[in-house]
Amino acid sequence: MAKSANQPSDRVGRRRFLKGAAIGATALVARPDLAGAEQAQPQRGAGALPSAQTLAAETQPVPADVQALIEDHPGSDFMVDVLKHLGFEYVAANPGSSFRSLHESIVNYGGNKAPELLTCCHEESSMFMACGYAKAEGKPMAVMAHSTVGLQHASIGIYEAFGAQVPVFIILGNTIDAVARRPGVEWSHSAQDAAAMVRDYTKWDDLPISLPHFAESAVRAYKIAMTPPMGPVVLVADSHLQETGMGGHGGGPLRIPKLTLARPPAAAAGAVAELAAFLVAAENPLILGNAARTPEGMRLLVELAETLQAPVSGGSFPSRHPLRQGGGGLIRNADLIVGLDVNDLWGTVNTYLDQQTRSSQLLTKQGAKLVSITSSDLYLKSNYQNFQRYTEVDMAIAADPEATLPSLIEAVKKLVTPERRRIFEERGKRLAAASAQALEQARTAATFGWDASPVSIPRLSAELWNAIKDHDWVNVGGVGGGALWNVEKHYQVIDGGGVAAEGGDLPTAVGAALAHRKHGRLAVSIQKDGDFMYAPGALWTAAHHRIPLLSVMYNNRAYHQEVMHIQRMANRHQRGITNAGIGNSLSDPNIDFAAMARAMGVHGEGPITNPNDLGPAIKRALDVVLRGQPALVDVVTQPR
Numbered sequence: 312m313a314k315s316a317n318q319p320s321d322r323v324g325r326r327r328f329l330k331g332a333a334i335g336a337t338a339l340v341a342r343p344d345l346a347g348a349e350q351a352q353p354q355r356g357a358g359a360l361p362s363a364q365t366l367a368a369e370t371q372p373v374p375a376d377v378q379a380l381i382e383d384h385p386g387s388d389f390m391v392d393v394l395k396h397l398g399f400e401y402v403a404a405n406p407g408s409s410f411r412s413l414h415e416s417i418v419n420y421g422g423n424k425a426p427e428l429l430t431c432c433h434e435e436s437s438m439f440m441a442c443g444y445a446k447a448e449g450k451p452m453a454v455m456a457h458s459t460v461g462l463q464h465a466s467i468g469i470y471e472a473f474g475a476q477v478p479v480f481i482i483l484g485n486t487i488d489a490v491a492r493r494p495g496v497e498w499s500h501s502a503q504d505a506a507a508m509v510r511d512y513t514k515w516d517d518l519p520i521s522l523p524h525f526a527e528s529a530v531r532a533y534k535i536a537m538t539p540p541m542g543p544v545v546l547v548a549d550s551h552l553q554e555t556g557m558g559g560h561g562g563g564p565l566r567i568p569k570l571t572l573a574r575p576p577a578a579a580a581g582a583v584a585e586l587a588a589f590l591v592a593a594e595n596p597l598i599l600g601n602a603a604r605t606p607e608g609m610r611l612l613v614e615l616a617e618t619l620q621a622p623v624s625g626g627s628f629p630s631r632h633p634l635r636q637g638g639g640g641l642i643r644n645a646d647l648i649v650g651l652d653v654n655d656l657w658g659t660v661n662t663y664l665d666q667q668t669r670s671s672q673l674l675t676k677q678g679a680k681l682v683s684i685t686s687s688d689l690y691l692k693s694n695y696q697n698f699q700r701y702t703e704v705d706m707a708i709a710a711d712p713e714a715t716l717p718s719l720i721e722a723v724k725k726l727v728t729p730e731r732r733r734i735f736e737e738r739g740k741r742l743a744a745a746s747a748q749a750l751e752q753a754r755t756a757a758t759f760g761w762d763a764s765p766v767s768i769p770r771l772s773a774e775l776w777n778a779i780k781d782h783d784w785v786n787v788g789g790v791g792g793g794a795l796w797n798v799e800k801h802y803q804v805i806d807g808g809g810v811a812a813e814g815g816d817l818p819t820a821v822g823a824a825l826a827h828r829k830h831g832r833l834a835v836s837i838q839k840d841g842d843f844m845y846a847p848g849a850l851w852t853a854a855h856h857r858i859p860l861l862s863v864m865y866n867n868r869a870y871h872q873e874v875m876h877i878q879r880m881a882n883r884h885q886r887g888i889t890n891a892g893i894g895n896s897l898s899d900p901n902i903d904f905a906a907m908a909r910a911m912g913v914h915g916e917g918p919i920t921n922p923n924d925l926g927p928a929i930k931r932a933l934d935v936v937l938r939g940q941p942a943l944v945d946v947v948t949q950p951r
């Protein structure tokens with residue numbers, strides 16, 4: 312169990328406060344055999360193995376004066392106490408010598424419980440797993456990355472966490488003391504400012520040089536990561552700090568500061584009153600985007616929409632609620648648009664006409680008011696451009712939408728007169744009719760190409776829905792289920808957001824499925840073939856850690872989106888589209904995803920080309936998942 316701030320670990324409290332550096336020196340002097348053995352090792356190359364002499368030396372009984380090192384806890388034990396204190400369930404990692412001491416402390420001192428170490432096959436996968444976990448759980452997973460090379464692999468997932476505004480806590484191994492680095496690899500794996508390469512897309516980072524500093528910065532980093540807009544943070548765990556006995560920190564008793572999360576910022580009363588007046592007066596208001604960080608956010612959004620009988624488009628809102636609406640006509644019709652944490656509000660209310668002339672057209676009607684509520688207005692970095700184009704709004708409320716909704720609902724209710732209520736009810740009836748009609752149209756559209764081979768996407772989606780609809784299901788990312796899936800609960804859909812980096816869908820799904828496992832929910836995901844091939848090893852992690860996840864491959868045997876881009880360019884250059892598949896097709900040879908799954912200990916079905924085989928294959932895979940294991944169904948599909 313993690314100790315509270317005022318109650319440091321007993322083991323820590325009882326340890327002898329010996330100076331770590333002095334102990335290290337004593338150890339080396341006491342063991343000339345070991346010092347010599349280290350020098351005898353090859354100096355370069357990742358493949359340098361310890362010599363037989365080194366191994367023998369390390370397994371000999373420890374001399375009495377070196378015992379102090381063992382009895383005195385290494386700094387990494389205290390780091391485990393810090394991670395426990397912060398309530399981490401998991402730490403995802405590829406192993407690496409820069410955090411070998413922390414790794415050993417997690418599994419031995421911490422008993423591999425809270426945090427439990429997840430064995431990953433790519434740092435990119437660890438990061439995306441952490442993103443998926445955070446989207447599902449609302450709090451960070453820790454990720455350990457091995458110095459320069461591990462962070463380089465992790466960087467795309469860090470960028471995803473930054474773009475999606477999800478909290479991830481990265482612990483980065485590094486060796487800052489040049490004379491503490493072993494010759495060879497440890498030099499190419501060390502950096503003077505290790506977090507620099509991802510600083511542009513992390514919210515905060517630090518390099519603690521003492522254990523009290525580590526504790527304070529870890530608590531601060533956690534708080535920063537969890538404050539909207541949330542984001543990834545990096546804490547460098549210097550290898551010397553990990554491996555030195557706790558006596559080396561040079562202060563009084565070690566303590567871990569209390570964690571108090573910042574309350575998300577809510578809009579000021581004046582802004583709320585003004586917006587409430589706009590909403591009640593509007594004839595055709597439209598609410599866009601995502602107010603729901605938590606189930607309560609979804610409940611509040613429904614309450615606001617129902618109070619006004621206003622349509623809601625996008626975000627986490629029940630998919631079959633009569634006020635859930637879609638289609639471009641909504642924007643053109645609205646006289647008031649309220650965007651809740653909409654990342655690309657400009658792109659939502661404008662249509663981009665031509666890249667060469669840079670021309671665009673505003674879609675809203677003359678005089679329509681535009682309001683945004685977003686915590687993104689409170690925090691911005693300049694280099695990476697994921698903040699999108701500047702949007703001209705009539706009112707910009709720099710606040711968290713979910714935290715703002717309670718006062719907004721109250722203010723709206725106060726302003727609703729019987730006459731306005733009657734108008735709202737009329738509007739609600741019209742919207743309900745439109746919503747019923749849209750559902751019917753989606754049902755009809757799904758029947759087109761029903762028996763086609765390769766399998767149509769609506770058929771794939773319908774067969775999967777049919778198999779899961781009576782379970783407590785959750786779509787953990789990848790491709791959405793489509794209009795026919797009945798989303799009722801906040802957790803059933805993972806918010807997309809993010810930076811659309813290929814390679815993230817599978818590990819995101821694995822991380823989210825892990826978060827849902829303890830709730831007994833059925834995690835399903837529709838995976839794209841191109842995306843899946845970036846880092847398929849996440850499937851092995853799912854098998855190894857018994858993470859139940861039903862993956863269905865939307866296998867169109869191509870990077871099809873890019874096929875369409877090349878076709879567009881070929882048209883523009885008037886050269887015909889016959890070669891658009893070159894560099895984009897994923898056939899010859901076809902990838903056997905079911906065999907890949909089986910090779911990693913995951914139940915595999917397919918490739919399925921006959922749509923009539925799909926239902927039974929999903930059923931067999933589902934039985935495996937319901938028994939607590941991952942399974943994959945490879946479906947060869949139409950391109951789109």
Ligand SMILES: Cc1ncc(C[n+]2csc(CCOP(=O)(O)OP(=O)(O)O)c2C)c(N)n1
Nearest residue numbers: 811812813839840841842869870871872873
């Ligand atoms: C890391 C990265 N590299 C390249 C791209 C550009 N890109 C966008 S979509 C896409 C192909 C998608 O292929 P697939 O995942 O199979 O989906 P499909 O378009 O076939 O449905 C690529 C390469 C990207 N988004 N991310």
